[in-house]
Amino acid sequence: MSAASDPSSHALPATPDFDAWPVDHAITGLSHDDRQLTITWQDGRRSRYHSIWLRENAADDSTVNPATRERILDLSRLGAWPTLGEARLETSGAVTLEFLPERRRLSFHPGWLRAHDYDNETATEAPLVATTRWRGAERSEPTTLDASGWMDVELDASSTDPLLEQALEAVIGEGLVRLRNLPVEPGSLDLIARRIGPPRPTNFGHLFDVRAKPDPDSNAYTSIALPPHVDLPTREYQPGLQLLHCLENDTVGGEAVMMDGFAVAEALRERHPEHFATLTRVRWCYANTARTSDYVWFDPMIKLDARGEFDEVRIADFLRGPLMAPFDDVEPAYAALMALQRLLREPEFALRFSYAPGDLVIFDNRRLLHARDAFDVSQGGRRWLQGCYLERDEARSRLRMLQRARRRERVASSVASGA
Numbered sequence: 533m534s535a536a537s538d539p540s541s542h543a544l545p546a547t548p549d550f551d552a553w554p555v556d557h558a559i560t561g562l563s564h565d566d567r568q569l570t571i572t573w574q575d576g577r578r579s580r581y582h583s584i585w586l587r588e589n590a591a592d593d594s595t596v597n598p599a600t601r602e603r604i605l606d607l608s609r610l611g612a613w614p615t616l617g618e619a620r621l622e623t624s625g626a627v628t629l630e631f632l633p634e635r636r637r638l639s640f641h642p643g644w645l646r647a648h649d650y651d652n653e654t655a656t657e658a659p660l661v662a663t664t665r666w667r668g669a670e671r672s673e674p675t676t677l678d679a680s681g682w683m684d685v686e687l688d689a690s691s692t693d694p695l696l697e698q699a700l701e702a703v704i705g706e707g708l709v710r711l712r713n714l715p716v717e718p719g720s721l722d723l724i725a726r727r728i729g730p731p732r733p734t735n736f737g738h739l740f741d742v743r744a745k746p747d748p749d750s751n752a753y754t755s756i757a758l759p760p761h762v763d764l765p766t767r768e769y770q771p772g773l774q775l776l777h778c779l780e781n782d783t784v785g786g787e788a789v790m791m792d793g794f795a796v797a798e799a800l801r802e803r804h805p806e807h808f809a810t811l812t813r814v815r816w817c818y819a820n821t822a823r824t825s826d827y828v829w830f831d832p833m834i835k836l837d838a839r840g841e842f843d844e845v846r847i848a849d850f851l852r853g854p855l856m857a858p859f860d861d862v863e864p865a866y867a868a869l870m871a872l873q874r875l876l877r878e879p880e881f882a883l884r885f886s887y888a889p890g891d892l893v894i895f896d897n898r899r900l901l902h903a904r905d906a907f908d909v910s911q912g913g914r915r916w917l918q919g920c921y922l923e924r925d926e927a928r929s930r931l932r933m934l935q936r937a938r939r940r941e942r943v944a945s946s947v948a949s950g951a
């Protein structure tokens with residue numbers, strides 16, 4: 533019999549996931565009616581849970597497959613709305629509930645219940661990392677971490693890794709991080725990227741080389757200046773993260789410029805709300821019509837999510853095709869575009885820095901705009917960056933795994949100390 537179905541056990545019951553949930557707040561009181569359970573916690577917080585929500589989130593093997601921890605319960609097959617017949621606080625600190633009409637007794641882990649307290653605003657859909665919008669004028673350099681020796685340390689999916697955790701928090705929260713003193717072997721970016729997740733291949737390759745080359749298929753592969761842009765807005769789903777790894781740089785010029793597209797969009801909303809509204813509505817054409825491929829996509833330049841928060845920007849003047857909007861939208865669309873372009877030229881948004889060999893920048897390609905100054909290769913200098921793309925999902929999954937590893941350590945040390 534598993535701990536989840538054995539209410540007499542002194543061990544805490546299983547949870548419907550693979551995570552570890554430290555019990556930082558004990559349960560001091562329970563009350564219930566047919567459809568609601570109310571828990572009072574040691575710190576005075578009260579949390580209500582619906583009976584149907586509890587039934588769906590039980591951890592027993594009638595609800596989840598124990599091998600995958602994926603749900604197998606179909607609520608609509610229960611025959612009736614699940615209600616609560618009894619609620620009991622176990623000596624272990626777990627909550628055991630009897631569900632009717634099944635007459636099934638199921639136990640819930642207090643740490644898991646507290647972490648999923650949807651009744652209290654503070655816990656509702658809490659972001660993994662809060663978004664911090666920034667302007668380049670407010671900072672002298674990106675959040676920078678020293679990665680000396682980092683690639684020599686063996687890591688697996690269950691390891692803690694403070695450096696990577698800090699880096700991912702910066703990428704998710706600020707949209708940008710710089711790691712320094714990484715190896716400079718060509719191709720080492722693949723191993724570095726896989727510490728987060730699998731790279732996303734594109735028609736530019738699995739890793740791409742950003743350097744001046746003959747017969748370029750992108751302005752990126754020349755030495756000319758690039759205006760602020762995101763990469764691949766020509767795809768239905770723009771790559772979420774871009775990694776740029778500097779292998780060589782002894783050229784004159786070529787300074788990197790980064791800016792927070794969400795801060796620029798917010799400034800547009802404050803100063804020109806009508807132009808902001810237009811850019812969230814009119815679908816522009818993004819096109820990358822090279823000799824051997826033909827990517828085209830239509831979307832607004834600024835996108836908000838279902839909660840009205842910034843989701844992405846699609847800004848890349850050199851990748852826009854002909855605007856094919858309804859006739860009456862064309863002039864307002866261009867007026868809004870030019871208002872945005874003027875904002876992009878304001879120096880307060882731009883953060884400028886130079887690449888040194890061994891530097892890696894990781895940035896949110898659906899949020900940050902990157903640009904570069906022209907560089908001079910006529911004196912024989914070289915500038916070579918290797919790049920690749922990952923999805924935002926990989927950064928979030930990796931960060932959750934790192935947080936899980938830390939929670940496991942806490943649970944293990946509290947068990948060891950008998951706490």
Ligand SMILES: [Fe+2]
Pocket residue numbers: 752761762763902
């Ligand atoms: Fe780019």
